[in-house]
Amino acid sequence: MSGLHTHEEHSSNGHAQEHTHAQDHSHTNTKAVLNRMNRAIGHMEAVKTMIEDGRDCSEVLIQIAAVRSAINNIGKIILEDHINHCVVDAIETGDWQVLKDLNDAIDKFIK
Numbered sequence: 001m002s003g004l005h006t007h008e009e010h011s012s013n014g015h016a017q018e019h020t021h022a023q024d025h026s027h028t029n030t031k032a033v034l035n036r037m038n039r040a041i042g043h044m045e046a047v048k049t050m051i052e053d054g055r056d057c058s059e060v061l062i063q064i065a066a067v068r069s070a071i072n073n074i075g076k077i078i079l080e081d082h083i084n085h086c087v088v089d090a091i092e093t094g095d096w097q098v099l100k101d102l103n104d105a106i107d108k109f110i111k
């Protein structure tokens with residue numbers, strides 16, 4: 001999905017611009033996703049340092065598991081956001097390609 005966030009709210013013309021285009025990304029949790037992403041990256045750097053320092057392999061594995069579950073949770077938030085916004089819009093506009101793409105993505109995500 002694109003990094004463009006095109007949620008528009010122009011009070012100047014008084015028109016609600018949400019849900020105008022099915023292609024627009026109007027996710028509400030993008031900020032939370034980015035925060036979690038930064039934390040996961042920091043965590044990953046810490047694990048790298050553990051390996052460089054020759055830390056106990058079992059400890060390293062436990063930290064890798066923690067990073068993995070953090071990344072999975074990020075994916076779940078993105079998925080929820082996508083379903084609640086983009087997919088709802090797509091159903092309203094009859095854009096079945098979005099559902100097809102989602103099916104493919106879920107297939108890979110839950111593997």
Ligand SMILES: [Zn+2]
Pocket residue numbers: 001025026027081082083085086087
């Ligand atoms: Zn989306």
